[in-house]
Amino acid sequence: DQQVKQNSPSLSVQEGRISILNCDYTNSMFDYFLWYKKYPAEGPTFLISISSIKDKNEDGRFTVFLNKSAKHLSLHIVPSQPGDSAVYFCAASATRSGTYKYIFGTGTRLKVLA
Amino acid sequence: DSGVTQTPKHLITATGQRVTLRCSPRSGDLSVYWYQQSLDQGLQFLIQYYNGEERAKGNILERFSAQQFPDLHSELNLSSLELGDSALYFCASSLGLAGAGTGELFFGEGSRLTVL
Numbered sequence: 630d631q632q633v634k635q636n637s638p639s640l641s642v643q644e645g646r647i648s649i650l651n652c653d654y655t656n657s658m659f660d661y662f663l664w665y666k667k668y669p670a671e672g673p674t675f676l677i678s679i680s681s682i683k684d685k686n687e688d689g690r691f692t693v694f695l696n697k698s699a700k701h702l703s704l705h706i707v708p709s710q711p712g713d714s715a716v717y718f719c720a721a722s723a724t725r726s727g728t729y730k731y732i733f734g735t736g737t738r739l740k741v742l743a
Numbered sequence: 744d745s746g747v748t749q750t751p752k753h754l755i756t757a758t759g760q761r762v763t764l765r766c767s768p769r770s771g772d773l774s775v776y777w778y779q780q781s782l783d784q785g786l787q788f789l790i791q792y793y794n795g796e797e798r799a800k801g802n803i804l805e806r807f808s809a810q811q812f813p814d815l816h817s818e819l820n821l822s823s824l825e826l827g828d829s830a831l832y833f834c835a836s837s838l839g840l841a842g843a844g845t846g847e848l849f850f851g852e853g854s855r856l857t858v859l
Contacts, residue, residue, distance in 0.1 A: 663847065672745060672833055672850030718786060722846070729840040730799035731776070731848060735785035
């Protein structure tokens with residue numbers, strides 16, 4: 630049972646444009662979400678997080694939006710740069726449940742075209 | 744550099760063998776997570792420790808075991824290895840448990856296991 634889904638395996642965007650990466654979840658207990666970026670041969674790198682008490686969190690070119698009713702979150706990258714080309718994972722945790730584990734999606738490979 | 748150190752980086756072994764993967768968390772982090780990434784798959788959660796105690800378990804096979812030592816480093820033991828165990832094994836650490844402020848995970852570069 631895949632509780633965190635990233636339905637787009639890949640995405641191509643022109644440099645300077647907006648990249649939108651999507652993530653859906655099924656477990657209504659999830660209340661904390663993170664986005665990670667992964668380059669080949671490296672470990673995932675933390676990008677940005679959001680708690681369920683917010684619907685938006687912004688950090689520089691990265692903004693995460695959370696729609697709790699739709700169980701959907703998205704990562705916006707504006708403007709996109711070639712160095713953003715990587716695999717992006719979303720992850721979710723049910724912090725109030727006491728389980729403390731993060732469930733990751735399968736990732737979306739972003740390619741930013743120069 | 745995330746501050747999380749994993750050894751070995753690469754490991755090639757045969758079916759039926761046993762291996763141990765080691766992880767040193769970031770200085771001060773109390774929580775250690777282990778994830779498995781098979782080819783073109785997402786990160787599958789295996790197990791989590793916090794300050795020496797197991798706190799969460801995922802789809803970890805009975806052939807696999809882990810522990811966190813008093814100095815907070817962790818080891819993942821994989822035994823009776825099968826071809827399907829070939830994967831990247833990531834360790835991650837966080838200051839606290841999952842949640843805002845202290846729960847962000849910092850990953851090591853992974854240990855690539857190849858079972859022949």
